Amino acid sequence: MLLDVRNIWVSYKGIQALRDVSLHVxxxxxxxxxxxxxxxxxxxxxxxxxxxxPQKGQVTFNGRDLGRLAAYQxxxxxxxxxxxxxxxLADMSVWENLQLGMLAQGRRPAKYxxxxxxxxxxILQERATQIAGTLSGGQQQMxxxxxxxxxxxxxxLLDEPSLGLSPLMSDQVFDALIRLxxxxxxxxxxxxxxxxxxxCTQRAYVLDRGKIVIEGASADLMQDQRxxxxxxxx
Amino acid sequence: xxxxxxxxxxxxxxxxxxxxLGFTLIFGVQKLLxxxxxxxxxxxxFIAYYATVQGLPFWFALLLATVSTGVISVIVDxxxxxxxxxxxxxxxxxxxxxxGVDLILMNIAQRVSNTKVLSFPFGxxxxxxxxxxxxxxxxxxxxxxxxxxxxxxxxxxxINRTSFGRQVRAVSSNENASALLGISAPAVYRQxxxxxxxxxxxAGVLIGLSFNSIHFMMGEPFLLQAFVVVVIGGLGSxxxxxxxxxxxxxxxxxxxxxxSSELSTAIIFALLFVTLLFFPNGLFGRAGNYAGGSxx
Ligand SMILES: Nc1ncnc2c1ncn2[C@@H]1O[C@H](COP(=O)(O)OP(=O)(O)O)[C@@H](O)[C@H]1O
Ligand SMILES: [Mg+2]
Numbered sequence: 001m002l003l004d005v006r007n008i009w010v011s012y013k014g015i016q017a018l019r020d021v022s023l024h025v026x027x028x029x030x031x032x033x034x035x036x037x038x039x040x041x042x043x044x045x046x047x048x049x050x051x052x053x054p055q056k057g058q059v060t061f062n063g064r065d066l067g068r069l070a071a072y073q074x075x076x077x078x079x080x081x082x083x084x085x086x087x088x089l090a091d092m093s094v095w096e097n098l099q100l101g102m103l104a105q106g107r108r109p110a111k112y113x114x115x116x117x118x119x120x121x122x123i124l125q126e127r128a129t130q131i132a133g134t135l136s137g138g139q140q141q142m143x144x145x146x147x148x149x150x151x152x153x154x155x156x157l158l159d160e161p162s163l164g165l166s167p168l169m170s171d172q173v174f175d176a177l178i179r180l181x182x183x184x185x186x187x188x189x190x191x192x193x194x195x196x197x198x199x200c201t202q203r204a205y206v207l208d209r210g211k212i213v214i215e216g217a218s219a220d221l222m223q224d225q226r227x228x229x230x231x232x233x234x
Numbered sequence: 235x236x237x238x239x240x241x242x243x244x245x246x247x248x249x250x251x252x253x254x255l256g257f258t259l260i261f262g263v264q265k266l267l268x269x270x271x272x273x274x275x276x277x278x279x280f281i282a283y284y285a286t287v288q289g290l291p292f293w294f295a296l297l298l299a300t301v302s303t304g305v306i307s308v309i310v311d312x313x314x315x316x317x318x319x320x321x322x323x324x325x326x327x328x329x330x331x332x333x334g335v336d337l338i339l340m341n342i343a344q345r346v347s348n349t350k351v352l353s354f355p356f357g358x359x360x361x362x363x364x365x366x367x368x369x370x371x372x373x374x375x376x377x378x379x380x381x382x383x384x385x386x387x388x389x390x391x392x393i394n395r396t397s398f399g400r401q402v403r404a405v406s407s408n409e410n411a412s413a414l415l416g417i418s419a420p421a422v423y424r425q426x427x428x429x430x431x432x433x434x435x436x437a438g439v440l441i442g443l444s445f446n447s448i449h450f451m452m453g454e455p456f457l458l459q460a461f462v463v464v465v466i467g468g469l470g471s472x473x474x475x476x477x478x479x480x481x482x483x484x485x486x487x488x489x490x491x492x493x494s495s496e497l498s499t500a501i502i503f504a505l506l507f508v509t510l511l512f513f514p515n516g517l518f519g520r521a522g523n524y525a526g527g528s529x530x
Contacts, residue, residue, distance in 0.1 A: 049414055075416035087411035089404050100400050104416030151416055 001060075002027045002186055003048070003079070003155055008057030010040075010047050017043040019210045021057070025155060025188050030181040032197035032218060033190045034231060035207035041190045042084050044207065045157045049081045050074045062154060076106040078154035082161065084190075086144040090133030094124055097132050097147050104151025111152040120176055121146050138169030145176065155186040162193060174200060194231035198222045206231070238369055239491045240484050245375045247483020248382035249444070252437035253456050254463040254475040255389065256307075256430025262470030263406040263426050266324060269332040270310050271434055271460065272453025273339035278303040278435025279442035279452065280343055283352050292358050300436045307431020308424055310335050315423075336453075343450035352448040359443055378440055385433065386476055393472065402426060406470070462502055466509045468519020478517065 003025040010018040017040045025031050035041050046052045048059055050071045059066040061079050069077070089097050098114060118125035121142040127135060132143055141161055148156055158177070162170035178200050181187050191197035198204055198218040206214040206227060214227060221227045253275055260268045278299040285295035314331035318324035362373040393399035404412040405422045413419060441456070442448040463482055467474025482502055489498040509517065 051410060051413060070418075071410075071413035072416050072418045075414055080416075081414050083411060083414055087408060087414070089407055089411065091407060092400065092403060096400055099397065100404055100412075100415055100417065103397075103401070106416065147415065 001025075002062060003188070004058075004060040005044075005048065006058045006060075008044070008047055008059070009055045010043050010052055011055060012043075012052075017210055018047065018054075021207070021210070021212055023205050023212060023215070025186060027186055028181075028184055029203065030177075030187040030189065030201045032194075032201040032204035033188060033207060034192070034194040034197050034204060036231070037192065039207045040210045041207055042159055043210075045081055045083075045159050045188075045190060048074075048079065048157060051081075075104040075151065076108075078104075078108060078152060079157070080104055080148040080151050080153040080155070081157040082141075082144045082148050082159065084159040084163065086137075086140045088132040088135070088140050088143050088147070090131070092132055093129050094132055094135070094143055095128045097143055098124070098150050101147030101150030104148075104153075108152050112149040114150070117146040117149050120149070120180070136169075138165045138173065141165060141169070141173055142176070145173070149180075153185065155188060156180075157188045157190070159190045160192060161189075162191065162196065170196075194227065195222075198227075235491075236488075239487045241369055241371060241375075243484030243487030244480055245378055245444075245483070246487060247480035248379055249437050249440050250456070250459060250463060250483055251386065251476045251479035252382060252433045252440070254460045254467070254479050255386070255472060256433040257457075257460045258464045258467070258470055258472060258475045259402075259426050260430050261464065262472075263402055263422060264315070264319075266315060266328040267332065268310070268315075268430070269329060269457065270314065270335040270339065271430070272457030273336040273343075274303050274307050274310070274431050274453070275434040275438040275441075275456055276343060276448075276450060276453035277306055277339055278438030279448040280346065280352075280438075280450075281435070282439040283354060283442065283448050284346075286354055286358055296436070296439055299439050300432045303435025303438070304428040304432035306339075307427045307434070310431070311423055311427040319423075340450050340453075347448075347450055349450070353446045354443055354448075374443065378444070381436075381440075385436075389429070389433075390472065398425065459502070462506050464516075466506055466516055468513075468516030471516065471518035471520075474516055474518030 001024050005021065005023050008018055008021045009016070021044060033041055033044065043052060047054045050066060050069055061077060064077065066074055066077070089100065098117065123139055124143060124146050127139065132140065135143060145161070161173050161177070165173065174196065177187060177189070189197055189201060198221055201218045203216065204218045204221050205212050206221070214221065214224065222232070253271070257268065257271050260266065281302050282295040282299035285298050286292055290298070310332070314335050315324065315328055318327050318331065359374050364371055393402060401412070401417050401422050404415070404417055405419050409419055438453070441452070459482065463475055463478045467478035485501065485505065486498045489501050
């Protein structure tokens, strides 16, 4: 088990955003986390990245308790998040963004070289000297993923990578993620578009108002009456 | 005569630039006003003075003052800002805590110097004058210009071309995203505070030497002036700070030569208002550089 999350609770001043959430991701898996807006998906990824501090619960990654690590230290362990809204460094060039991505590698061996990242997303090479803020949404998403790959991830957490992208662009992004997973990268994918997420993952969790309410094989969830009604409807 | 004043003004402006660079660097990264910056500048002059009086060579005193003020600045961050950062929304509290540090440092200096105005012993820096193209200049002025030029270029290289500089810019534009990339904001803070303090301390020594006057309150007018420099140049903009500082040095020198020394402060503030009329974000500022813009 690469990532083991046990009984995580998170609250923001009065709002209980996560209640007793447990999940796990095995090495090489691609797992989906779906749920409607405000369910707590981003909060969960941020709790794993230690961008928010859980009140209770334990996160074990690569056999190591992430305990009291700071967010930047978690990233250096190889748990890398591509945050919601991409968060590229808007006034720096594409190349500079990718170079910054390399910092998470720390003393661990590299997994993807700059050339490999350029092979996966050729547009990044074409636009290497362009200021990231001037890229289209889809290109920024590719940059955010490419930047995370430069940091030698053991697992990649993606927060709604297709948000705001054209159908064509989101196809390209999903294709790249599926290929990366086939080549061995472990992925935890957060999506609002549940059908999309269930289609390309092996297992899935459904989060509702801060609690995991359904979990199982993605193929089974697509047949599940509750999932169809709440998330795949119409 | 005019060119002479412009030269003298450029030399003062170059020193102001050292002071303002550190101030704007901290603002750019942290969105915090470090009001202890003036006291750190003063501490630089004091450390170099006492080291010189103890018989240490001047170059060593200068180095010692620069490194020590860098360390003092890191300690200021630790004492006055670190806890506030953890709590978030530190802008107002940071003003109070940094004034506190400012007062403590000034009090110490006042005690140490018995409230006296100190000056470097005669001959601390070789007194030599040159005539270049009809302009009278001194070895000290040339040294200051050369030193500031090298430091500004080195800082520009550091910020724009090195991995550390990228990390500084990343933390200053989006601290949360930077953390997810494995960038240690505390390390960035430590290094920027060190650089800012060292530049301020060095500026203190150079001012103490140029005006031959060192006293415990010497930093305060410079702090006020750094506000003006930083606002005219554009908050958080390093090139803006350098250009605005030199501009202010020249205008000050011309005002004193042709009008009166009492007017120089009024004219500088008038310049501030005129600049803001046409460039609300300063000469090189962008709206995003303002406080609170991207802290969360
Ligand atoms: N920084 C925050 N401060 C206060 N409440 C927050 C914050 N972030 C999220 N929340 C609240 O926590 C809940 C879960 O939000 P979030 O994790 O962003 O959901 P999702 O990503 O599934 O849309 C929501 O009710 C949201 O309003
Ligand atoms: Mg979200």
